[in-house]
Amino acid sequence: MKYYTYFPGCSCSSEGGARAYDWSIQAVSKVLDFEFVELDDWNCCGSTPSGSVDELGAFCLAARNLALAEKSGLEMVTPCSACYVIFNRTNSYLKQYPKLKDKVNEALSAGDLKYNGGIKVRHTLDILTTDIGYDAIKARVRKPLEMLKVACYYGCQVVRPGFGFDHPENPQSLDKLIASLGGEPTPFPLKTHCCGGSLIISEEAIALDLTRKLLESASSNGAECLVTVCPLCQTNLDAYQSRVNKKFKTEYKLPVLFFTQLMGLAFGLDSKTLGLNKNIVSANELIDRIYNPMSYIKTRQAVS
Amino acid sequence: MVTEAKTETFIDEICSQPGGEGIRLCIQCGTCTASCPNADKMEHTPSELIAMARAGMKKEVLSSNAMWYCLSCYMCTVRCPRGIKFTDMMHALEYLSIQAGLVHAKTLTPTMYRLFNHYCSMGSLSELWFMLRFYLQTNPFRAWRMIPVAFNLLRHGRISVKPRKLTQEGSCQLRSILDKAEALGGVK
Numbered sequence: 001m002k003y004y005t006y007f008p009g010c011s012c013s014s015e016g017g018a019r020a021y022d023w024s025i026q027a028v029s030k031v032l033d034f035e036f037v038e039l040d041d042w043n044c045c046g047s048t049p050s051g052s053v054d055e056l057g058a059f060c061l062a063a064r065n066l067a068l069a070e071k072s073g074l075e076m077v078t079p080c081s082a083c084y085v086i087f088n089r090t091n092s093y094l095k096q097y098p099k100l101k102d103k104v105n106e107a108l109s110a111g112d113l114k115y116n117g118g119i120k121v122r123h124t125l126d127i128l129t130t131d132i133g134y135d136a137i138k139a140r141v142r143k144p145l146e147m148l149k150v151a152c153y154y155g156c157q158v159v160r161p162g163f164g165f166d167h168p169e170n171p172q173s174l175d176k177l178i179a180s181l182g183g184e185p186t187p188f189p190l191k192t193h194c195c196g197g198s199l200i201i202s203e204e205a206i207a208l209d210l211t212r213k214l215l216e217s218a219s220s221n222g223a224e225c226l227v228t229v230c231p232l233c234q235t236n237l238d239a240y241q242s243r244v245n246k247k248f249k250t251e252y253k254l255p256v257l258f259f260t261q262l263m264g265l266a267f268g269l270d271s272k273t274l275g276l277n278k279n280i281v282s283a284n285e286l287i288d289r290i291y292n293p294m295s296y297i298k299t300r301q302a303v304s
Numbered sequence: 305m306v307t308e309a310k311t312e313t314f315i316d317e318i319c320s321q322p323g324g325e326g327i328r329l330c331i332q333c334g335t336c337t338a339s340c341p342n343a344d345k346m347e348h349t350p351s352e353l354i355a356m357a358r359a360g361m362k363k364e365v366l367s368s369n370a371m372w373y374c375l376s377c378y379m380c381t382v383r384c385p386r387g388i389k390f391t392d393m394m395h396a397l398e399y400l401s402i403q404a405g406l407v408h409a410k411t412l413t414p415t416m417y418r419l420f421n422h423y424c425s426m427g428s429l430s431e432l433w434f435m436l437r438f439y440l441q442t443n444p445f446r447a448w449r450m451i452p453v454a455f456n457l458l459r460h461g462r463i464s465v466k467p468r469k470l471t472q473e474g475s476c477q478l479r480s481i482l483d484k485a486e487a488l489g490g491v492k
Contacts, residue, residue: 010429015464017431017457041474044424048376049417052398054425055321060485061424064478085378089392093322100322103488110484111477160378161391168382194341194377198420201438202412203373204446206345210375239453239462278460 002131005069006036007087007121009080010044011231018231020275021079024260025124027274031140031267032132036077039069045083049198059100060107062090067108067115079124079260081157081230087121088163123158125229125259126165129173134180142268143290144182150262151188151223152178153214155233159192168192174229174259181266190217195236204243211236212244215252225286227259234258238280255283265290314362317400320492323392330354336380336390346370350380350390353397366406371397372413412442427478430467 011018012025029036046061066087069076078084094101094117105114128137152174154166162168169192175185195214196207214237218226228234238256245252257279264274271277271287289296318324330351337349347368348356357365374394381391398417401407407414419438423429435454439447457463470478 010424010431010468013428013468015428015430015466015468017462019462041471043427043470043474043478044429046424047420047429048395049420050424052395052417053402053421054485055396055399055491056485056488057421057425057482059491060481061478064481085376097322100491103491104485107481107485107488110480113477113481156375156377156379161381161389162378168378194375194379197375197377198416199373199375199413201435202416202442206342206373210341239457242456243453278462280456280460 002034003074004034004036004122004127005072005074005076005119006038007042007045007065007069007076007078007083008038009078009083009231011235012079016231017235018258020278021231021234021258021260023273023275024258024264025079027269028128028260028263028267031269032128032136034127034132037072037074039065039076042068045086047082047086047198056103056107059090059093059104062086063094063104063108063115064111064113066090066119066121067113069119070115073118076119076121077124077127078121079229079231081123081155082232084121084123084163085157085161091117091119091121121163123165123229125158125173125177128260128263129177130165134176137177137263138180141181141266143266143293145178145184145262145266145290146182146293148183148286148290149186149222149224150178150183151218151221151226152185152191152259153188153195153218153226153228153233153237154192155228155230156192156194156197158229174227177259178227178262181263183262183266186218186221186223188218188221188223190214195233197232197236200236200240205247207236208240208244208247211240212248212250215241215244215250215254219252219254223254225255225257225262225283227257227262229259241281253281255279255281255286257283314357314360314365317362318357318393318396321393321396321399322491323389324396326386326388326390327354327357327393329386329388330358331386333385335383335385336388339379339383341377341379342373342375345373350394357397362404363406365397366401366404367408369408369411371395371401372408372411374398415442425478425482427470427475428468430464432463432465433467
C-alpha cells in the first residue's frame with residue numbers, strides 16, 4: 001500500500017462542485033491499492049487570483065498547507081491543476097528567493113508554523129501513471145473500453161509551466177492511460193489548449209469561444225467523450241456546454257468525464273460510486289455501452 | 305562623493321516582484337504574442353506590453369486591459385526563448401495595477417479576483433456565494449441569464465449552500481498568519 005497526503009482543493013471537497021472527481025479517486029484508489037490521506041484542516045490554495053490581489057498573502061495561503069503537510073513528510077497530491085501549479089510555484093519561489101521565504105515564515109510563525117520547503121507536490125495523473133503504472137492499471141480492467149474513442153484533454157496547468165512528469169505541449173500520459181483501459185485515444189490537437197479558465201465568470205464570451213474550439217476539435221476527430229484532469233476544465237466543458245450550443249448554434253452532446261471516472265467504469269465499478277450522476281451532459285449511453293458491450297456491438301451491426 | 309538617492313523606476317518596480325526580473329532579458333521576438341490565445345483581445349499584445357514597460361510607460365501599461373485577459377495558460381512561459389516567466393509577470397502587473405489604483409475600467413476580472421481572494425482568505429472558496437456575489441455586484445442581469453446553468457448544477461447536486469468551514473482553531477491560525485502577512489507589507 002502506498003500513502004500520500006491528499007489536498008482535494010475547494011472544488012473536490014465534499015462541498016465542492018467537482019466532488020465526483022474526489023469520489024472516483026477514492027474508488028479507484030481502493031482497486032489499485034494506494035491511499036490518499038486528506039490533509040487536516042487545509043485551506044484554499046489561493047489559486048491564480050489571490051496572487052494578483054495580495055502577493056504575500058497568496059504565498060502564505062499556499063505555505064500554510066505545505067507547512068501542515070510537512071509534519072507527516074509524505075508527498076502531497078492534488079487532483080486540481082490550479083492547486084498543483086500554485087503549490088509548485090510557491091515551492092520554487094521560496095527556494096529561489098530566500099528573503100521571500102523568511103517573510104513567509106515570519107507570517108507563518110504567527111500561527112506557530114514553519115515551512116522548510118521540503119514537500120513535493122504532485123498531480124493525481126502523475127501518481128497514477130508514474131507510481132502505479134500502466135501495467136498495474138491494465139491488470140485491473142474488467143470492462144475494457146473497446147472501440148471507445150476518447151479525447152484526452154490535459155488543459156494547461158497540469159503540464160505547464162512544467163513541474164515535471166509530461167511534455168508541456170504534447171503530453172502522452174493520459175493517452176497511454178486510456179489505451180491501457182482498452183480505449184482509443186483520438187487525435188486531439190488542442191489537448192493542451194486553454195478552456196477559458198476562470199474567465200468563464202468575468203469574460204464569458206471569450207471563454208465560451210475557447211471551450212467551443214475544444215469541443216469542435218474533439219468531435220471532429222470522432223471523440224465520443226472527453227476526459228479531463230482538472231475540476232475547472234470539467235465544469236467549463238460540461239456545465240457550460242449548453243451555453244456554447246446556445247451562443248454558437250451548435251449541438252454538442254459530448255459527455256465530459258474525470259479520467260478517474262472512466263477508469264472506475266473500466267474497473268467495473270458502480271457508476272453512482274463514481275459520481276457519474278453528477279455529470280450535466282448525460283453519460284448514461286456511455287455507461288450502458290461499457291457495461292453491456294455485446295448489446296452495443298449488436299445494435300451497431302444492425303445499423304450498418 | 306555624494307550619491308543621489310535613486311528614485312525607483314517602473315522597470316525596478318517590476319523587477320522587484322518575484323518573476324518580474326526577466327523583463328530585462330526580452331529580445332522582442334514576439335513568441336509570447338504568437339502563443340497567446342487572447343492576444344487579439346488585448347489593447348497591447350504581450351510583447352508590446354514589455355516594450356512599453358521598458359520605455360517607462362507606467363500609466364499606459366498598468367491601466368491597460370492586457371494582463372486581465374491573461375488566462376494563466378503558461379504557453380508564453382514555456383515557449384519564451386529567453387526563459388522569461390511571462391505569466392508570472394502578467395500577475396505582477398495585475399498586482400501593481402491594483403496597488404496603483406489604475407485598474408482598467410471595462411474589464412470585470414479585477415472585481416472577480418478581489419472577491420475570489422476575499423472568500424479564500426476565509427479558508428475555503430464557496431463557489432455558490434462567490435459567483436452569486438460577483439454577478440449581483442457587476443451585472444444582476446447576467447445572474448438572471450445564468451439561472452439555467454445554476455439550476456442544472458443544483459439539480460445534479462453540484463452546488464452546496466453551506467460552505468466548507470475550517471475548525472475554529474484552523475480559522476484563527478489562518479487569520480493570524482494573513483494579518484501578520486499584511487503587517488509585513490508585501491513581498492519586497
